[in-house]
Amino acid sequence: MELETSPTTDRLPFTLGGVSDGLRACMPIALGVGVYGILFGLLARQKGLSLGAALSMSGGVFAGASQLIAMDLWGPDLPVVSLILTTFIVNLRHVLMGASLSPWLTRLSPGQAYGSLFFMTDESWAVTLGRYSTDKRRNTASDGAFLLGAGLAVYFSWNLSTALGHTLVRGLDDPGRYGLDFAFTAVFTALLVGLKPRRQDILPLIAATAAALFCRSLLPGKWYILAGAFAGGLAAALLPAKDSRP
Amino acid sequence: MTNLAPAPLLDTVLAIGGMALATYSSRAAGLAIMSRITVTGRLERFMKAIPGAILASIVAPSALAAGPADALATGITALVAWRVGNVPVAMLAGVGSALGLRALLG
Numbered sequence: 001m002e003l004e005t006s007p008t009t010d011r012l013p014f015t016l017g018g019v020s021d022g023l024r025a026c027m028p029i030a031l032g033v034g035v036y037g038i039l040f041g042l043l044a045r046q047k048g049l050s051l052g053a054a055l056s057m058s059g060g061v062f063a064g065a066s067q068l069i070a071m072d073l074w075g076p077d078l079p080v081v082s083l084i085l086t087t088f089i090v091n092l093r094h095v096l097m098g099a100s101l102s103p104w105l106t107r108l109s110p111g112q113a114y115g116s117l118f119f120m121t122d123e124s125w126a127v128t129l130g131r132y133s134t135d136k137r138r139n140t141a142s143d144g145a146f147l148l149g150a151g152l153a154v155y156f157s158w159n160l161s162t163a164l165g166h167t168l169v170r171g172l173d174d175p176g177r178y179g180l181d182f183a184f185t186a187v188f189t190a191l192l193v194g195l196k197p198r199r200q201d202i203l204p205l206i207a208a209t210a211a212a213l214f215c216r217s218l219l220p221g222k223w224y225i226l227a228g229a230f231a232g233g234l235a236a237a238l239l240p241a242k243d244s245r246p
Numbered sequence: 247m248t249n250l251a252p253a254p255l256l257d258t259v260l261a262i263g264g265m266a267l268a269t270y271s272s273r274a275a276g277l278a279i280m281s282r283i284t285v286t287g288r289l290e291r292f293m294k295a296i297p298g299a300i301l302a303s304i305v306a307p308s309a310l311a312a313g314p315a316d317a318l319a320t321g322i323t324a325l326v327a328w329r330v331g332n333v334p335v336a337m338l339a340g341v342g343s344a345l346g347l348r349a350l351l352g
Contacts, residue, residue, distance in 0.1 A: 025333075028333070028334045028337055029333075029337070048251055048252035048253065049252070049253075049258070050252070053258055053262065056262055057262050057265070057266075060262060060263070060265075060266035061262065061265045061266045061269050062269065063265075063269045066265060066269065067265075070261070070265065074253065075253065076251045076252070076253055076254075077253075078253040078254070078257040078258065078261055080257055080260050080261045080264065083261045083264070083265060084261070084264035084265055084267075084268050085268075087264075087265040087268040087269060088268035088269075088271070088272060091268065091269050091272035091273070092272055093272075093300065094269075094272040094273045094275075094276065095272055095275045095276045095279075096276060096296050096300065097276060097300065098272075098273055098274065098275065098276025098277045098280075099276030099277070099279060099280045099293065099296070100276070100293065100296045100297045100300075101276070101277070102276060102277050102280035102281060105277050105281075106277070106280070106281050113277055114274055114277070117270075117273045117274050117277060118270060118273060120273050122304065126300075126301060126304075127333070129297050130333070133297075178341075178345070179341040179342070179344045179345035179348070180341065181308075182308070182316065182319060182340055182341050182344035182345075183337055183340070183341050184304075184308070185305055185308040185309055185316070185319075185320060185323070185340065185344075186319075186320075186323045186336060186337045186339070186340025186341060186344075187333060187336075187337050187340075188301050188304045188305045189301075189305050189309065189320055189323045189324050189327065189336070189340065190323060190324075190326075190327035190333045190336035190337065190340075191301055191333065192298060192301040192302060192305065192324075193324050193327040193328050193336075194327060194331070194333070195297060195298050195301070197298055201295065201298055204295040204298065204299055205298055205299065205302045207299075208295075208298070208299035208300075208302040208303050208306075209302045209303070209306045209310070211303070212302070212303035212304075212306040212307065213306050213307060213310060213311055216306070216307045216311065217311075224303060224306075224307065225300060225303045225304055227303070228299055228300070228302060228303025228306065229296055229299045229300045229303055230299075231299065232295045232296070232298065232299020232300075232302065232303070233292035233293070233295045233296050233299055234292065235295070236291045236292055236294065236295030236299075237288040237289065237291045237292040237295075238288075239291075241291065
């Protein structure tokens, strides 16, 4: 888990090949996301959203957890302010995800970087970070467009499945019946292993896990991810610096 | 299930537009902050630990607090990921073992 955090000035390539690499790498998990897109489309129809409204939400907001929570709050009397606030809070974890990709994103043009970030989800962030840290370990060049490609895979799947759920699907089985809910756990576990944690990473990881479990039992939504991230970061910051490799 | 009466159009537009803005600002803020500050020392160690900490936090509840079947399946996934080093293969192994172990262990 060696991530460069000091800004570098040399530009990263941003190629179509990078986009298609990202698309392909993120495709399996994007299909898993589609199951939840169908669920969202279905709920949106039941809550009285037109297909156009459901698709503008999936296309413009593009955040699974917030959209599903929004459907919980949706009704004839729309709590507009709490919807927006809830969405912001649920997505605060993206601030840290974007920050962790900044060593690569600062080496793109602002348009490339901030455009790609529009498509960043938990899944495409994790796949991209995994790819970039592998590139770094193997000393191979990274393509700055990988994040965009990974994000687009999720974007297509999310919007297509929203339309499908809204128009065609009349009922949905519990995804857990087919083990599909576990696809996310599996992918994130594999990506964590792929970061190749070292000895000094173990305590921060334990702190993150403990804080996430504790917070999950107390608070709804995605607070546990933010809590775990902070606990892990703090543990690493407070531990004595183990090595001073460049 | 019966469909509800639709929300007023203006409210719908405001809600979706506001949610879109809230989401995008969270996605852009990390880079906006990091490109304006220099990260050294403790803050650098904090930031370096974030990716692993986020992944561990996402996984923790479904891996460790959802029963023995899912905990074992997470272990199998980690082992496959470590030996094979391929995410889709690990995902298939994980989903397959979760299905099997849930049927076995309930």
